[in-house]
Amino acid sequence: MEVINRYITIKNHVEGAPQDSDFELRSSPLLLSLEPGSDEVIVKNIYVSIDPGQLNRMKSYSSSQDCSTFAVAMTPGEDIDAYGVGKVVVSGNPKFGKGDIVAGFLNWGGFTVVKPGGMYITIKNHVDGAPQDSDFELRSSPLSLSLDPASHEVIVKNLYVSIDPYQLNRMKSYSSSQQRSNYAVAITPGEDIDTYAVGKVVASGNPKFVKGDLVAGLLKWGDFTVVKPGGMLNKLDPMGFPLSYHVGILGFSGLTAYAGFFEICKPKKGEKVFVSAALGSVGNLVGQFAKALGCYVVGSAGSKEKVALLKEKLGFDGAFNYREETDLKLTLQRYFPDGIDIYFDNVGGDMQEAAVSNMNINGRIAVCGVISEYTDREKRGAPSMIDVIYKRLKIQGFLAGDHMNLFGDFLSTTCDHLRSGKIQPLEDISDGVESIPSALINLFRGQNIGKKIVRIAEE
Amino acid sequence: MEVINRYITIKNHVEGAPQDSDFELRSSPLLLSLEPGSDEVIVKNIYVSIDPGQLNRMKSYSSSQDCSTFAVAMTPGEDIDAYGVGKVVVSGNPKFGKGDIVAGFLNWGGFTVVKPGGMYITIKNHVDGAPQDSDFELRSSPLSLSLDPASHEVIVKNLYVSIDPYQLNRMKSYSSSQQRSNYAVAITPGEDIDTYAVGKVVASGNPKFVKGDLVAGLLKWGDFTVVKPGGMLNKLDPMGFPLSYHVGILGFSGLTAYAGFFEICKPKKGEKVFVSAALGSVGNLVGQFAKALGCYVVGSAGSKEKVALLKEKLGFDGAFNYREETDLKLTLQRYFPDGIDIYFDNVGGDMQEAAVSNMNINGRIAVCGVISEYTDREKRGAPSMIDVIYKRLKIQGFLAGDHMNLFGDFLSTTCDHLRSGKIQPLEDISDGVESIPSALINLFRGQNIGKKIVRIAEE
Structure with a gap:
């Protein structure tokens, strides 16, 4: 069944007080069915939140846009996400069934196609001493942005992610290192955390990648990564070695x-x-x-x-x-x-x-x-x-x-x-997003033998 | 007047108990008058000391030979110095007159030609904190070795000597630096101290240098330096600049x-x-x-x-x-x-x-x-x-x-x-060997302005 999905977008960036003339009501046809194998969920939106903070996202520039994944800049013409409540109308995801009432990031519009977001690890607070279990939180990600080919984004299913001591510097309330290197940018509690990792492309708006490509680069401590243009991502040739090698010894x-x-x-x-x-x-x-x-x-x-x-x-x-x-x-x-x-x-x-x-x-x-x-x-x-x-x-x-x-x-x-066997790989692999916090914690207790890696999913 | 000077030398290195056959009585003619301008002193030896320690100097190798200027290895055929008492017979040095009874390093022989030795600075003890006046001593040097052309030694009258903070590391009872660099060798209390300096050759057994040459190299904190073969010494072309520049800004x-x-x-x-x-x-x-x-x-x-x-x-x-x-x-x-x-x-x-x-x-x-x-x-x-x-x-x-x-x-x-005047020399010069200790002490009190130099003598 096809419906007409009506949604709000901005016509231009909004720098002062918002005016009627800044907005546009658009509509596009939406097929209420999924491709076989898709794990998307289509939600009929019921209530969506209207928040003052959205205005910052509509500006051509606001420093807040760089600071939080909840404050990402909006592009005129794109749909707008906000916190909302809705009802599942079609589900390819075993966690949700038709008719479920759900809450999460939905669009300012009639329907939202929620891409598989999966789980990710974040910190609940800055971590200034040795890391503890209680510093971390497992969250689910909405990943509600539909993938516009013009966006050049790539959605990657994460397979093996690296666990490194330097991440702790990024979690501190202050470390001089945070200002000095792109690899050491401060992590804000609640945000997702990037790391060197190997994954597989599940959707691509970037002509360099197609679905099914194996890739290595900066991905998330979580199930999926939306890699924005300019993000570090390269195609990976495993060269006959296990994928995990490419996170550690070959990474x-x-x-x-x-x-x-x-x-x-x-x-x-x-x-x-x-x-x-x-x-x-x-x-x-x-x-x-x-x-x-x-x-x-x-x-x-x-x-x-x-x-x-x-x-x-x-x-x-x-x-x-x-x-x-x-x-x-x-x-x-x-x-x-x-x-x-x-x-x-x-x-x-x-x-x-x-x-x-x-x-x-x-x-x-x-x-x-x-x-x-x-x-x-x-x-x-x-x-x-x-x-x-x-x-x-x-x-x-x-x-x-x-x-x-x-x-x-x-x-x-x-x-x-x-x-030739002159070098031995030495890996210490745990399984699942939820094992990431203990993997990091144990690093500082000296409990790893060789490269600490978390396997998020099998290829 | 010419006399025959008889003296004892060794025929060979002596490794075990000394035997009669290890020694030789030699004689050579000695003119009891000096060249005009010479400040040598000729001493008729009266009593000379016989010490067990001399045996170490006669060995082909003893680690003691490297450790003290009082234990320098003897070369077969050369005259042998020892502490002694004698009477001045000819003096070109205004401090001594004919007939004076003197004590110092004399030869195992009838006469000693004492070259001008002058004064030098040494430490009385190891210096482990900030240096104090009481750590230093002004001594006079015998410089009794007659200059054998085969010795390749050069006797230098020191003119400007450098005062540097690193000397303090050499004076400590222990500093790891002492083992690590030829420039930081430990100084033993009582020994003379070398430094970068500028001087003038007064006698040369080395064909590269002649009397009157201006030189720069490692010289002593004292009036004179006997530079042994292999010592750091180069001819100096002042290039129209004051000699002191060659110790500091051009040194x-x-x-x-x-x-x-x-x-x-x-x-x-x-x-x-x-x-x-x-x-x-x-x-x-x-x-x-x-x-x-x-x-x-x-x-x-x-x-x-x-x-x-x-x-x-x-x-x-x-x-x-x-x-x-x-x-x-x-x-x-x-x-x-x-x-x-x-x-x-x-x-x-x-x-x-x-x-x-x-x-x-x-x-x-x-x-x-x-x-x-x-x-x-x-x-x-x-x-x-x-x-x-x-x-x-x-x-x-x-x-x-x-x-x-x-x-x-x-x-x-x-x-x-x-x-071109783009760079200004900045010198802080004191006068005389006796001012060396306070020059070093004041360095650690931050009292110098620019390069600290002691002028030992005018050219």
């Missing part, structure tokens, strides 16, 4: 290890390399790259089991449990009687101080993470600058995003090593 | 500023540059190089007068007295509303922390000195590594000695700027 964690080790540290065969958090997503790869190059490699980790894994599975020359050591300077002296040439720093704090005092002349420290400082700003290290000067040390921070030019090299090197 | 301080700023920081015109201890020997030049390049430059110093000098004499865009500021982070925010691109760090500590938090993305920090940490190891800074990562900062220590390849460029650039 940003891998690039971080590769760029940080080869580009920042410029290692030479035979050099002495120390890696902290050596069983983390990046650390384990740095150690393996270093071994593959012919370096002497020692790693630190937080348990006996991890130490055993580093030595036995990953072939590190040495490894120690930092929790059992009372004087990290002496510990490092023991493992590096000839000093450290390269320190790949994932933790900062005391360990960094101890490493600086054991570095050799012309030593290089790549600062990749500061897990100690993320949860407690008092735990900063105070490395000796006398050592930095006299040993001509270089301490350099970096972000993998600055080294995308290396992605090709990184990918071919790493795939070769994976195929 | 190692200048090279430190040039290499640190241009090589480590890689500045671009228009960048925002912050220099701490901006009126120090290196800081004032970094600021002037930065201004000459077209950067925006702000400096910190420790008094109103210094702040005025920075702005009025050296043309800094801004300057502040750090002693009057309560929150250095806010101070730097005020002077750098658009952030800092380059921080040339001469002080470490709180100032470094504050600078890190005000750095721009891809900012560079050259770590040149840590005057705060030299006198108090508790005053280390704890810069935010989150900032270091997200702003991709590079914190790099350096020593000018690693950048000798730039000396030519540095010299021609700096001479040009001096001639």
